[in-house]
Amino acid sequence: MEMLHSPTEAGGLGFCHDALSLLPQGYHGPLVISLDSNILIDLREHGVAVLNNGQIVDLEREYARNLEGLGTILNLWLVRDLRFVVTPRSLTDARRRTDRFLASHAPAVEAIGEALAFQIGDWGQRAPSNAPASPSIGQETGLPIGADRDLILEAQSVRAHIFLTRDKQVLKQARLSGPKLAIMTPAAVAELLVGSGVELFAGGTCTAHDCPYSGWPLPFPDIGKWGPLLSLF
Ligand SMILES: [Zn+2]
Numbered sequence: 001m002e003m004l005h006s007p008t009e010a011g012g013l014g015f016c017h018d019a020l021s022l023l024p025q026g027y028h029g030p031l032v033i034s035l036d037s038n039i040l041i042d043l044r045e046h047g048v049a050v051l052n053n054g055q056i057v058d059l060e061r062e063y064a065r066n067l068e069g070l071g072t073i074l075n076l077w078l079v080r081d082l083r084f085v086v087t088p089r090s091l092t093d094a095r096r097r098t099d100r101f102l103a104s105h106a107p108a109v110e111a112i113g114e115a116l117a118f119q120i121g122d123w124g125q126r127a128p129s130n131a132p133a134s135p136s137i138g139q140e141t142g143l144p145i146g147a148d149r150d151l152i153l154e155a156q157s158v159r160a161h162i163f164l165t166r167d168k169q170v171l172k173q174a175r176l177s178g179p180k181l182a183i184m185t186p187a188a189v190a191e192l193l194v195g196s197g198v199e200l201f202a203g204g205t206c207t208a209h210d211c212p213y214s215g216w217p218l219p220f221p222d223i224g225k226w227g228p229l230l231s232l233f
Contacts, residue, residue, distance in 0.1 A: 004083060004158065005029045007212040010225070011081035014213060018206035020196050022182045023161055028211050030081040033073075034155030036165035037094035039186065040086065042067060050074060062187075066166050069186035073164075076193060078226060079200045087154040093147050138178020143170065156181045162189060 007014050007029050015031045017023040023031070043050065050071040059067070076082060136153040143149045148170050155163040156179055163183045165171065174183050184192070198204035205213040 004032060004085070007081065011083070012079055012225075013201070013205065013216055014081040015198070015204045016206035016208075016211060016213065018208070019198075019204045020192075022180070022192075024180070028206065028208075028213060030083045031162070032083045032085060032158070032160045033162045033164050033189070034085045034087060034151075034158065034160035034181075035090060036151060036163065036167060036170070037090050037096075038166050039070065039164050040090065040094040042070060042166070063166075065187045066185050069188070069190035072190035072194065073186060076198065076200065080198070080204070085155070085158055085160055087151065087158065089147060089150050089154050093151065138176055138181075140174060140176050142173040142175035148174075152176060152181065152183065164189060 005027075011030055014029050015023060016028045017025055020031070046067050050067055051074060073082065077084070136157055138153065138156050140149045140152050143152070148167065152163055152170070152174055156176065159179060160181060163170075163181055164186060165183065166185055171183060171185065176183075193204070196204060205211060205216075207214070
């Protein structure tokens with residue numbers, strides 16, 4: 001999993017602990033975000049509007065705010081080194097929920113998971129959703145035993161920095177021990193990034209002389225990273 005956290009030119013400009021305190025002390029690298037199944041489904045349902053900063057109408061206000069937040073995150077992802085992880089359980093869970101509500105969309109949700117997953121410079125690399133789950137490295141005690149708890153433990157086990165979800169119970173009740181994992185809504189993450197001064201081509205990094213991003217030569221990432229996602233819409 002080390003590569004998931006390694007700065008690469010193809011990934012674009014990453015992030016540093018000094019600018020984004022939810023990252024581990026002394027960290028300079030990609031911001032790794034694990035996606036809950038509800039986020040995959042949101043992307044399927046509203047992806048075009050989200051990516052085009054389009055008007056999202058007729059939706060409850062909080063939901064609309066989260067979709068806008070997701071749009072902000074995806075726009076940053078086009079240029080900055082954000083890496084989305086879709087863990088095996090998240091994909092299975094999205095599939096299960098799509099089976100229930102939108103049977104015909106299941107393959108598309110899966111394709112989105114594949115397109116967003118695990119960008120490490122080799123954009124054709126198989127996603128961790130195809131790999132066996134990593135063993136847990138912490139404990140979750142606030143949620144009932146079940147998929148939600150497993151999803152969070154999986155995200156923690158790949159050392160994601162953020163678990164992105166809209167699930168209110170997860171946001172409110174999750175109590176996690178072990179390596180730090182921030183459990184946040186898309187709106188909260190967007191607010192944090194923008195509030196921390198993260199912009200497309202600047203911000204979010206530190207001024208340490210040994211920072212891998214100081215004098216970063218190519219702020220623009222390999223466009224191979226966008227292709228799979230953009231081709232879905
Ligand atoms: Zn740095």
